Amino acid sequence: MGKASVIPFGPQHPVLPEPLHLDLVVEDEVVIEAVPQIGFVHRGLEKLVETRDYNQFIYVAERICGICAMGHSLGYAETVERLMGVEVPKRAEYLRCIWHELSRVHSHLLWLGLAADAFGFESLFMHCWRLRERVLDIFEKTTGGRVILSVVKVGGVVRDIDRSMFDEIITTLDGVAEEYKAILKTLLNDTSIKNRTVGVGYISHDEAVNLSMVGPFARASAVPYDVRSFGLGAYGDLSDFQPITDTAGDCYARMKVRCYELLQSIDLIKEFIAKIPDGDIDVTVKGNPADGAEACNVLEQPRGECYYYARGNGTKNLARMRMRTPTSQNLAGMVHALKGCDLADVNMIILTVDPCISCTER
Amino acid sequence: MALETCFNPIELSALSEKVKARKAEGWRFVQLLAVNTDEGIDLIYSFMKDNVLENDEVKGLTNTDIVPSITDEYLEAFVFENEVHDLFDIQIKGIAIDFGGHFYKLHEKAPMTVISPEQKAAKEKAAKIAAAKKAKEAKEKAAGDAGAADEGAHGKADAQGESGAKAEAEDKQDDLEAKLAGMDPEKAAKVRAAMEARAKKAKGE
Amino acid sequence: MAFASKSPWVIHYDGSSCNGCDIEVLATLCPGFDGERFGVINTGNPKHADIFLVTGSVNEQNIDVVREIYDQMIEPKVVIACGICACSGGVFHDCYNVMGGVDKAIPVDIYAPGCAIRPETLIDAIVQAVGILDEKSAAMREAKKGA
Numbered sequence: 001m002g003k004a005s006v007i008p009f010g011p012q013h014p015v016l017p018e019p020l021h022l023d024l025v026v027e028d029e030v031v032i033e034a035v036p037q038i039g040f041v042h043r044g045l046e047k048l049v050e051t052r053d054y055n056q057f058i059y060v061a062e063r064i065c066g067i068c069a070m071g072h073s074l075g076y077a078e079t080v081e082r083l084m085g086v087e088v089p090k091r092a093e094y095l096r097c098i099w100h101e102l103s104r105v106h107s108h109l110l111w112l113g114l115a116a117d118a119f120g121f122e123s124l125f126m127h128c129w130r131l132r133e134r135v136l137d138i139f140e141k142t143t144g145g146r147v148i149l150s151v152v153k154v155g156g157v158v159r160d161i162d163r164s165m166f167d168e169i170i171t172t173l174d175g176v177a178e179e180y181k182a183i184l185k186t187l188l189n190d191t192s193i194k195n196r197t198v199g200v201g202y203i204s205h206d207e208a209v210n211l212s213m214v215g216p217f218a219r220a221s222a223v224p225y226d227v228r229s230f231g232l233g234a235y236g237d238l239s240d241f242q243p244i245t246d247t248a249g250d251c252y253a254r255m256k257v258r259c260y261e262l263l264q265s266i267d268l269i270k271e272f273i274a275k276i277p278d279g280d281i282d283v284t285v286k287g288n289p290a291d292g293a294e295a296c297n298v299l300e301q302p303r304g305e306c307y308y309y310a311r312g313n314g315t316k317n318l319a320r321m322r323m324r325t326p327t328s329q330n331l332a333g334m335v336h337a338l339k340g341c342d343l344a345d346v347n348m349i350i351l352t353v354d355p356c357i358s359c360t361e362r
Numbered sequence: 363m364a365l366e367t368c369f370n371p372i373e374l375s376a377l378s379e380k381v382k383a384r385k386a387e388g389w390r391f392v393q394l395l396a397v398n399t400d401e402g403i404d405l406i407y408s409f410m411k412d413n414v415l416e417n418d419e420v421k422g423l424t425n426t427d428i429v430p431s432i433t434d435e436y437l438e439a440f441v442f443e444n445e446v447h448d449l450f451d452i453q454i455k456g457i458a459i460d461f462g463g464h465f466y467k468l469h470e471k472a473p474m475t476v477i478s479p480e481q482k483a484a485k486e487k488a489a490k491i492a493a494a495k496k497a498k499e500a501k502e503k504a505a506g507d508a509g510a511a512d513e514g515a516h517g518k519a520d521a522q523g524e525s526g527a528k529a530e531a532e533d534k535q536d537d538l539e540a541k542l543a544g545m546d547p548e549k550a551a552k553v554r555a556a557m558e559a560r561a562k563k564a565k566g567e
Numbered sequence: 568m569a570f571a572s573k574s575p576w577v578i579h580y581d582g583s584s585c586n587g588c589d590i591e592v593l594a595t596l597c598p599g600f601d602g603e604r605f606g607v608i609n610t611g612n613p614k615h616a617d618i619f620l621v622t623g624s625v626n627e628q629n630i631d632v633v634r635e636i637y638d639q640m641i642e643p644k645v646v647i648a649c650g651i652c653a654c655s656g657g658v659f660h661d662c663y664n665v666m667g668g669v670d671k672a673i674p675v676d677i678y679a680p681g682c683a684i685r686p687e688t689l690i691d692a693i694v695q696a697v698g699i700l701d702e703k704s705a706a707m708r709e710a711k712k713g714a
Binding site: 011012013014015017018019039040041042043044045047048051059060063064065066067069110113125126129130132133136146147148356358 | 580581582583584585586587588589590591593594597598599609610611623624626628629632636657658659661662663664665682683685
Binding site for chain 1: 364365367369390391392393395397398399406408413415417436437438440441442459465466467468473474
């Protein structure tokens with residue numbers, strides 16, 4: 001039996017894009033316990049509903065997280081629309097879903113690059129981010145922003161996309177998919193990558209259900225839960241949607257699930273573009289939320305299920321707005337996966353959970 | 363399959379039983395949130411099964427109430443329970459991984475329950491405007507009755523013109539009062555001074 | 568001639584940023600904008616870095632971390648506050664847990680605004696930072712000669 005020592009991990013670390021502190025209790029290179037400490041990114045922005053009215057707060061909601069920015073603005077807008085009983089035109093729903101799926105494509109490419117960098121495969125990191133630039137160019141051409149899009153408002157969307165731009169989107173995505181498939185072949189079949197990821201950080205199906213995990217983190221352990229199956233918004237018009245799952249429950253499985261989800265998202269975008277109806281892109285929202293009215297909503301962000309809650313108090317300021325993001329739900333699962341792993345695998349496990357700490361702490 | 367949501371009120375004493383029942387039936391824990399209201403703090407526990415999302419609400423808690431932890435059934439709730447304790451000052455007993463108030467390092471205690479002076483002023487202003495509006499409505503009703511009585515007493519044309527003009531002037535004054543009640547006191551004083559000066563000028567002419 | 572200005576190494580730390588500026592910092596070093604052709608390399612060790620790129624505002628918990636990283640860097644060093652949250656607090660300036668921009672913790676040499684900061688702005692900021700590094704390096708040599 002070796003001597004136990006505590007190694008501090010973070011908040012500043014080359015593989016961590018965000019500050020997260022873990023105290024790793026280690027015995028001879030094996031991690032026995034991991035105690036998380038978060039709070040470095042806590043800004044306290046949920047209290048800003050008291051000083052910003054419900055139309056202005058969408059700009060704050062977007063900036064909870066730069067990677068999931070589109071998702072948060074969409075979730076917030078949908079929740080306030082539910083609260084006030086507003087029905088958004090069909091074309092606006094389709095446009096929102098197209099931007100949201102593009103956001104998922106960019107997020108998974110970003111994640112794949114960071115995961116590759118975590119185990120030292122820097123050229124893959126560069127390739128993924130090079131492909132990601134093409135998606136960011138689409139964002140810039142359609143909305144004006146690369147990261148923070150500011151294109152959703154309560155009642156619809158702010159701008160439209162015309163036919164020629166849709167054709168350009170399809171051509172770009174086809175190009176991305178082709179090069180990406182070539183990368184996938186290397187990534188998923190390479191022996192050294194398999195050595196570092198297969199069997200690492202195993203979470204069984206029962207543990208995943210017990211810990212209420214969400215997102216690709218859970219789907220890799222055969223939990224087939226995806227909010228898009230509920231058919232909210234334009235997702236209800238899809239011909240067939242099946243969440244991508246895997247049974248292995250280790251880092252390799254989580255990587256595979258996200259890699260294939262990216263290709264599924266590209267197919268979804270093409271289906272939306274083929275089916276998008278003509279019509280208005282927004283509806284004028286008048287009045288304030290009723291006093292005491294409550295609404296809740298869920299949305300499938302790239303990292304999992306995100307829960308939104310809003311309560312009105314009769315004025316133009318909401319009484320309470322709450323976003324519960326997937327990473328706060330998965331923290332327990334992450335701590336569990338770290339038990340019993342090698343010290344060198346800590347990077348890999350943390351990154352396959354895909355933590356978004358700024359979302360967790362708001 | 364579409365999503366169904368609902369909100370169920372629940373008593374604090376019934377919370378543990380309800381959560382145990384939900385775990386046994388296979389509900390998945392979604393989240394825990396707290397809302398700061400004038401009547402106390404509401405806690406909302408959300409659970410999901412298949413496509414039904416149910417929210418159990420415990421209303422009107424204070425920082426002396428002791429809430430039992432649900433981490434025995436749902437370990438992942440420790441994140442939310444620590445957060446609610448730090449931000450709203452709710453006492454939760456028996457959290458599996460308890461950070462003891464140091465989950466977030468804040469420089470004021472229970473920041474989500476703090477009501478700033480500007481918000482208090484805004485609430486008071488809204489209350490004043492509502493009171494002035496009520497008073498105006500009551501006065502209008504009374505003036506309507508009085509105007510009818512005057513008409514009968516003084517004879518038609520003169521009485522109508524006089525009481526009509528009087529009522530109109532009173533109405534305008536009431537409108538102004540309502541506006542001034544809602545204004546900044548300094549601004550209100552300036553407006554009153556300007557109105558007086560104008561009235562003096564009109565009298566002088 | 569300062570060696571650092573021919574190939575300035577950067578260290579990046581996220582204070583309480585939303586990540587938008589962080590991913591744009593990384594995007595600047597990737598093939599899209601290719602900061603690496605200027606010799607810029609992202610290092611994880613403060614003792615190897617010349618330029619400190621900070622994103623996000625400062626709060627009670629991370630003010631010590633930012634100061635610690637700054638203290639571990641070796642002179643001459645330059646601090647670039649990336650994004651409007653690092654300059655002044657940005658959209659969150661009146662949140663209860665935000666103390667303000669990074670200049671509440673450490674001295675800042677260059678303020679680069681944006682929400683999220685654009686890679687072009689960041690490249691401009693790095694080029695300016697290299698000029699400041701040259702000046703600081705020359706000043707250090709003068710001081711040594713004098714002593």
